[in-house]
Amino acid sequence: MSEECTHDCSTCAANCASREEGKQSKESFRQECNPSSNVKKVIAVVSGKGGVGKSMVTSLLAAAMRRRGKAVAIMDADITGPSIPKAFGVSERAAGIEEGIIPASTRTGISVMSMNLLLDDPTDPVVWRGPIIGGVVQQFWKEVYWGDVDYMFVDMPPGTGDVPLTVFQSLPVNGIVIVTSPQELVSLVVEKALKMAELMEIPVLGIVENMSYFECPDCGKKHFIYGRSRLEELAGSHHISVTARLPIDASIARASDAGDIEAVETNMLDEILTAIENA
Numbered sequence: 001m002s003e004e005c006t007h008d009c010s011t012c013a014a015n016c017a018s019r020e021e022g023k024q025s026k027e028s029f030r031q032e033c034n035p036s037s038n039v040k041k042v043i044a045v046v047s048g049k050g051g052v053g054k055s056m057v058t059s060l061l062a063a064a065m066r067r068r069g070k071a072v073a074i075m076d077a078d079i080t081g082p083s084i085p086k087a088f089g090v091s092e093r094a095a096g097i098e099e100g101i102i103p104a105s106t107r108t109g110i111s112v113m114s115m116n117l118l119l120d121d122p123t124d125p126v127v128w129r130g131p132i133i134g135g136v137v138q139q140f141w142k143e144v145y146w147g148d149v150d151y152m153f154v155d156m157p158p159g160t161g162d163v164p165l166t167v168f169q170s171l172p173v174n175g176i177v178i179v180t181s182p183q184e185l186v187s188l189v190v191e192k193a194l195k196m197a198e199l200m201e202i203p204v205l206g207i208v209e210n211m212s213y214f215e216c217p218d219c220g221k222k223h224f225i226y227g228r229s230r231l232e233e234l235a236g237s238h239h240i241s242v243t244a245r246l247p248i249d250a251s252i253a254r255a256s257d258a259g260d261i262e263a264v265e266t267n268m269l270d271e272i273l274t275a276i277e278n279a
Helices: 017-024 054-067 084-088 130-143 162-170 184-199 231-237 250-257 270-277
Strands: 038-046 072-076 095-097 100-102 111-113 148-155 173-180 204-209 243-245
Touching: 038 054, 038 162, 054 072, 054 084, 054 148, 054 173, 054 250, 054 270, 072 084, 072 130, 084 111, 084 250, 130 162, 162 184, 173 184, 173 270, 184 204, 184 231, 204 231, 204 270, 231 243, 243 270
Parallel strands: 038 148, 038 173, 072 111, 072 148, 173 204, 204 243
Antiparallel strands: 095 100
16 A cells, blocks of 8 residues: 655655656755744765765865854764764754844854754764655754855755755755765765755866865975876766865875864865855
8 A cells, every 4th residue: 555645756656647747846845944044055075985084075165264263164964974063063952032042153153053063962862764854954954053144055965866956956056066085985975965955956066176185395396196087088078077086185084083173275176166256
């Protein structure tokens, strides 16, 4: 016997008329932001595979945009593996007022909301099924008092499952930034994220290849530890003109581990930032 339709195609595999109608109207799943907040642009940072430095790129983009004088927020949508609070040295619990949940604030004034800010112990695991996790992301959007925000960066979990689908359908995403690394296997999986964005009609603003090379501090020679870069090939096949390469840099990892990612300044993401401003 078939289950009663919930009209939420993101949690259903049936090929029915409701699903076809959903394809024709992206607005049907759109959620309203917290009524006391005004978020002008939403940028999702995604990758088809974990371990490529997506959270690091999210942090660097947010910190750089804040240095440009913009009001910035980060929604940590990686509910089961949140890492944004650690990178920014944020540890206080989120609090609530009448207008909603108050996000944490970093040293430079970036608003942050993450599952780790709601747990008694940040090492406690979140053992929930996909639809529940997707619901938490919607709550972050609807119930957090974000205030006035120029740019909200959404740090997505890897893959093309419940959370990316929820974000793409529920939030007014202006564009995405793809994060990859040089390995052929990673590029293959990232293709899935690119094709999902195309399917959902979300603009791809740029691709960042992390761990692209290692530059010897003594001789300045670049060593391509993970093999030949596939950035141009990947970008070209999807007609993406804005790209950036980040090297293997231990100083960035140390800053992130120390909660001092805002101290890292680089011009390697400038073209990506410009594409975000023009989105």
